[in-house]
Amino acid sequence: MGALAESYKDTLLEPQHIPLDYGSVHTLPDSHVWLDESDESPSGVHSTGPPVIDLADPDSARLIIQACETWGVFQLIGHGIPTKLMEDVQSEAEKLFDLPVDQKMKALRSPGGSQSGYGLPPISPFFEKLMWHEGYHIMGSPIDHAKLLWPNDYQGFCDTMVHYRSQLKALTEQLIRIIFKSLNINPDEVAWLKESQGLSIGLQLNCYPPCPDPTRAMGIAPHTDTSLITVLQQSKVSGLQVFKEGAGWVLVQPVPGAITVNLGDFFHILSNGVFTTVRHRVVATRIRRLSFAYFYAPPGDFIVSPVLSKDFGEVPRYQTLSVKEYVGIKGKHFEKALSVIQN
Numbered sequence: 001m002g003a004l005a006e007s008y009k010d011t012l013l014e015p016q017h018i019p020l021d022y023g024s025v026h027t028l029p030d031s032h033v034w035l036d037e038s039d040e041s042p043s044g045v046h047s048t049g050p051p052v053i054d055l056a057d058p059d060s061a062r063l064i065i066q067a068c069e070t071w072g073v074f075q076l077i078g079h080g081i082p083t084k085l086m087e088d089v090q091s092e093a094e095k096l097f098d099l100p101v102d103q104k105m106k107a108l109r110s111p112g113g114s115q116s117g118y119g120l121p122p123i124s125p126f127f128e129k130l131m132w133h134e135g136y137h138i139m140g141s142p143i144d145h146a147k148l149l150w151p152n153d154y155q156g157f158c159d160t161m162v163h164y165r166s167q168l169k170a171l172t173e174q175l176i177r178i179i180f181k182s183l184n185i186n187p188d189e190v191a192w193l194k195e196s197q198g199l200s201i202g203l204q205l206n207c208y209p210p211c212p213d214p215t216r217a218m219g220i221a222p223h224t225d226t227s228l229i230t231v232l233q234q235s236k237v238s239g240l241q242v243f244k245e246g247a248g249w250v251l252v253q254p255v256p257g258a259i260t261v262n263l264g265d266f267f268h269i270l271s272n273g274v275f276t277t278v279r280h281r282v283v284a285t286r287i288r289r290l291s292f293a294y295f296y297a298p299p300g301d302f303i304v305s306p307v308l309s310k311d312f313g314e315v316p317r318y319q320t321l322s323v324k325e326y327v328g329i330k331g332k333h334f335e336k337a338l339s340v341i342q343n
């Protein structure tokens with residue numbers, strides 16, 4: 001199922017690492033109070049956000065590369081994902097998170113197993129406090145877990161998710177080709193890009209339930225994605241913030257119909273640190289917010305080695321290692337993983 005299925009598999013999930021029955025909680029429990037994020041200015045709402053790029057613009061490749069260097073994130077319009085499909089995904093996910101908590105718990109992700117199923121973010125054990133979040137992860141076939149949720153009525157959900165995944169795969173690979181060219185990597189010579197063998201692909205449905213005290217809660221704690229690239233559908237409700245040096249936390253205000261694209265750790269390593277793996281978080285909100293993240297990583301045995309050139313630097317800033325090795329290091333060292341492999 002690919003190397004990402006192994007990520008965070010050894011982080012110790014304690015009994016408290018399961019989502020609350022949020023509908024029945026009217027005050028924020030102490031276990032969910034996040035205080036003192038003050039070192040990293042709370043909500044940089046005054047800064048201009050990351051760029052919005054139209055993929056149909058003849059200049060889009062240049063703008064994408066520029067955004068990879070400066071922000072590590074951008075919003076993409078003209079991407080060709082049908083609006084109807086994006087709406088269908090939203091309504092299937094709403095149906096899922098609307099289920100009674102006992103029903104969702106039947107599909108709970110099992111500790112040490114694959115990442116598929118219902119639960120809190122796998123990074124939860126790295127934090128003292130719990131996130132105001134529930135998620136459902138799909139890796140490989142969605143059928144087994146969907147059958148647990150809807151024993152007689154799972155086909156519509158599965159068809160929508162599989163169709164969505166294949167559309168996002170094509171878009172993601174189009175973006176990877178653009179970025180590879182700027183790194184002087186010939187995409188036609190990359191076997192996994194041509195043949196789709198051994199890729200690590202995960203589709204994460206995120207739900208941030210209505211929060212009674214959003215300024216003291218956290219939707220998803222700060223992290224960088226363990227991916228080459230992540231493409232994200234945000235709903236109309238804002239909540240995603242990215243950390244920008246000099247500006248603090250900056251809101252990525254959702255543009256209707258746009259797909260948010262962010263680079264993950266593997267593009268950062270490949271580009272010798274020139275492309276940003278963007279640190280991001282999600283703030284809690286008074287109204288429910290959904291988002292859908294598609295994570296794409298090369299096969300576990302792919303060797304990630306910084307590209308060296310005049311533009312990307314002549315000296316490697318990171319050690320050369322396999323995707324699988326890095327996933328192991330990330331699972332152990334989390335936010336420090338990149339500094340662990342720094343030369």
Ligand SMILES: C=C1C[C@]23C[C@@]1(O)CC[C@H]2[C@@]12CCC[C@@](C)(C(=O)O1)[C@H]2[C@@H]3C(=O)O
Pocket residue numbers: 004005006007008115121122123124135137201202204220223224225226227295
């Ligand atoms: C494909 C993956 C990326 C992810 C870890 C995982 O193996 C499965 C869940 C993903 C997710 C979703 C919520 C935020 C996040 C940091 C987490 O805890 O689980 C990401 C992980 C990631 O980007 O590494």
Ligand SMILES: O=C(O)CCC(=O)C(=O)O
Pocket residue numbers: 204206220225232234239240280282290291292293
């Ligand atoms: O909800 C969002 O906007 C972002 C979610 C996210 O960062 C993730 O799933 O990795």
Ligand SMILES: [Fe+2]
Pocket residue numbers: 223224225280
């Ligand atoms: Fe993320």
